[in-house]
Amino acid sequence: MIEPGATIGILGGGQLGRMLSMAAAQLGYRCHIYAPERDSIAAEVSAAFTCADWTDTDALARFAQDCDVITLEFENIPVAPLRAIPESMLAPNLLALEVAQDRLKEKRFVEDLGGRPAPFAAVDSREDLEQALERIGTPGIVKTTRDGYDGKGQWRISSVHEAQGVPLAGQQLVYEGFVQFDAEFSVILARGQDGEIRFWDSAENVHEDGILARSTVPACPLVLDQLETARMIATDVSDALGYVGVLTLEFFATADGPVFNEMAPRVHNSGHWSIEGALTSQFENHIRAICGLPLGDTALTAPRVEMRNLIGKEALKGPAILADPANHLHLYGKAEARKGRKMGHVTRLVRD
Structure with missing residues (x-):
């Protein structure tokens, strides 16, 4: 067990690192942020900050010397430089990072464990794309196999003709057949060092323009009917990875059961509601897990919980949002409210 007063290293300096740091401070830990961006909103609430490139192995090694355990808030980090950090310090481990940051690897990994992803094919050339379209259809x-998120690095194709506009040069891509689904949901679990697993209620998620807009618990009846199967898949994935910390798997609820979409080896936007909506938030349980502490109760604190992201200039509505006493506002401290940028979120506890 890592005792309170120790230092937790966090790779990444965004809002997830910020909320992890705040949860860690509540438990008596100090946090050290490592990120290449100077304007780190996580560093603002942390004890120490190293601003250096992901490929700077000397800086990573010095960073590790100041930490007792190291975690991450962002999976698109080059794996090779992280080998400068003793792997025993990393939670989750490098295997989880390698699988989750590559869409092809994660789909094959889940498929090998009995999960069902959408029909997919690797695309490395125009010929590959044409064959994928012929086999899977439109x-x-x-999608890019790496780095894309919040709708970035994705091209929707409704016909073979539209596929001609996809830029293929120098990119590893994957083609996914469209899934007819009735709802989207996420399974978020915390797995301790001893293998104990706790699940949060699964949120039903609504995306707009490829960005998560709302998460609601409890989810609709169809999602609840498919939850046991989805949780079994998530458990198998976490066990196979030897995972420690919070792990998220996203699913489509379909007429034929849950279809795996993607995974994230970290706390997740669709679990932000848990800060006020669960007895123990995803952020606190992640800190508990990586430090070897007992996991906390994940039960709901209200009959219904709704979380809405504040995108771009929506964050300017903060005072009006707080006029409803059931609302809990979180602004991340980002300076520029750009279009499509997550500036904060609001969680509403519904008790009637």
Whole structure:
């Protein structure tokens, strides 16, 4: 067990690192942020900050010397430089990072464990794309295998003709057939060092323009009917990875059961509601897990919980949002309210 007063290193300096740091401070830990961006909103609430590139192995090694355990808030980090950090210090481990940051690897990994992803094919050339379209059909989505998130690095294709506009040069891509679904949901679990697993209620998620807009618990009846199967898949994934910390798997609820979409080896936007809506938040349980502490109760604190992201200039509505006493406002301290940028979120506890 890592005793309170120790230092937790966090790779990444965004809002997830900020909320992890705040949860860690509540438990008596100090946090040290490592990120290449100077304007780190996580560093603002942390004890120490190293601003250096992901490929700077000397800086990573010095960073590790100041930490007792190291975690991450962002999975698109080059794996090779992280080998400068003793792997025993990393939670989750490098295997989880390697699988989750590559869409092809994660789909194959889940498929090998009995999960069902959308029909997919690797695309490395125009010929590969044409064959994928012929085998899987349209509509579908071409995605970069790495780095894309919040709708970035994705091209929707409704016909073979539209596929001609997809930029293929120098990119590893995957083509996914479109899934007819009735709802989207996420399974978020915390797995301790001893293998104990706690699940939060699964949120039903609504996306707008490829960005999560709302998460609501409890989810609709269809999601609840498919939850046991989805949780079994998530458990198998976490066990196979030897995972420690919070792990998120996203699913489509379909007429034929849950279809795996993607995974994230970290706390997740669709679990932000848990700060006020659960007895123990995803952020606190992540800190508990990586430090070897007992996991906390994940039960709901209200019959219904709704979380809404504040995108771009929506964050300017903060005072009006607080006029409703059931609302809990979180602004991340980002300076520029750009279009499509997550500036904060609001959680509403519904008790009637």
